[in-house]
Amino acid sequence: MTALASAPDGVDVVRALPAGDGVAAPARPPLLVLEPLGRFLDGVGMPAGELAWRRIGDGQANVTYELRRGGERVVLRRGPRPPFPPSAHDMLREARVVAAVGAAGVPVPVVRAVCDDPAVVGAPFYLMELVEGQVVTDHLPAGFDGRGARADLVHAAVDALADLHAVPLDGDVAGLGRPDGYLDRQVRRFAQLWPLNTRRSVPLVETLAERLAATVPASDRAAVVHGDYRLGNLMFAAPGRVAAILDWEMATLGDPLADLGYLVATYSAPGAAPTPMDLTPVTAGPGFPTRTDLVDRYAARTGADVGELPWYEALALWKSAIFCEAIYTRWLDGQRPDDSFAPALADGVPALAEAAAHALHRHERGSR
Structure with a gap:
């Protein structure tokens, strides 16, 4: 497990943003800004003390940190560094979803606080109680x-x-x-995202959009x-x-x-x-x-x-190809640190499209 840190690294975590006329914004905006975050934590009743943090989870898009201060531990969840498509990485909506399903008895973390001010850490975020x-x-x-x-x-x-x-x-x-028309909207929305997410030609992704749209199952x-x-x-x-x-x-x-x-x-x-x-x-x-x-x-x-589950598997794999392509493009643009995941998507996205095509072929054969 990654140890908690208490000193800014100057890249992902900074003490404060530079201020003053003529001061350029960082080329890569930080993910946590400690001084305004500390003031927010004061306002929601987190005990005073030295703030420590560690990044947790394996998500490739949104960012999650464990925060510890004054003997209390909470989790902060925010979107990635901008830019990203409109309506994507909407942490305020996600917090509402978590609260709604939690009230219905679904096992989820308790939402502690929501911040809609991007000036605090660079993007809206919410805090939730830590689940062991x-x-x-x-x-x-x-x-x-x-x-x-x-x-x-x-x-x-x-x-x-x-x-x-x-x-x-x-x-x-x-x-x-x-819920009405959910599957049709999924196919249409992700087909529209593909040209926004890519700078290369992967013809199978576009072909799959047409085949999925033509074979949408009737939701029961x-x-x-x-x-x-x-x-x-x-x-x-x-x-x-x-x-x-x-x-x-x-x-x-x-x-x-x-x-x-x-x-x-x-x-x-x-x-x-x-x-x-x-x-x-x-x-x-x-x-x-x-x-x-x-x-x-x-x-x-x-x-x-x-009986038609292979179609849904194909949808999942095709959608994955499209959002993985967005990750790959962000890496090409220098908006992600070098890691083993993003560069592997050069071949990984076409592999996802091939897997989706295989699942759709099983559906067309009537085979699970």
Whole structure:
């Protein structure tokens, strides 16, 4: 685990922004600005003391920090460095979503405070209470490595998804979106994002947009859709218990099979062609349920007809290609630090498009 820091690094974290006439803004805006953040924390009642922080999570877009001051720990979540498309990385809406689903009984962190003033850290953000638990992606923590625990872990993730999709669409939850036409809007919106996100030609991405639009399934039910439901966005209190579902930026009301398709598409399986969305490499090891096991358990819990799930997998992989291309372009523009993920998207985005095409071919053959 990364240790907490208490001294600015001058890049991601600074004490204060330069002020005065003629003073140029930093080429790469910081992610935390400590002096105005400290004043905000004073205003929401966080105990006084030296502020320490560490970046947490594996998200490639929004940014999450643990903050510690005066013996209290909270989590700050904000968008990435600008620029980014309008309506993207809307942390104020995400905070409203978290509060609404939390009130409906979904396991989420408690929202502590919301800040709509970008002058504090450079972007709107919200604070939430810290939830203790384990996030499982590329290794198994102690206590999670038994063969039975591996199945319990995955079954708990599927059951939490089924429970989310059973939340009544009333009260504040009813205002989270418009379920009618959800799939058509998803295809149309991401097709429009592709030319904004890329500077190269990947013809298969555009071809898939046409094929997906021509084969949209008829949705037979509506639910809260998380939009990024994967093991890496779950915190486990124990192998069989989900403590919190994280990262709600893309949540809305729509077709719940979109979440199941995304979970399956990001669930690493032995022998599957690798893509940048193999986000749980640990599950390719022995003792873990298969992708088919996930689907069958969800169907048994919900009664859902999963016969067209390959279309939803194709949608998930195609959308992933488009938002991964945005990450790649931001890296090319110097808006992301050098890392192993972004440059690999030069080949990774076409690989995602190929995986989406394969899933769509399975759908067209009527094969799961």
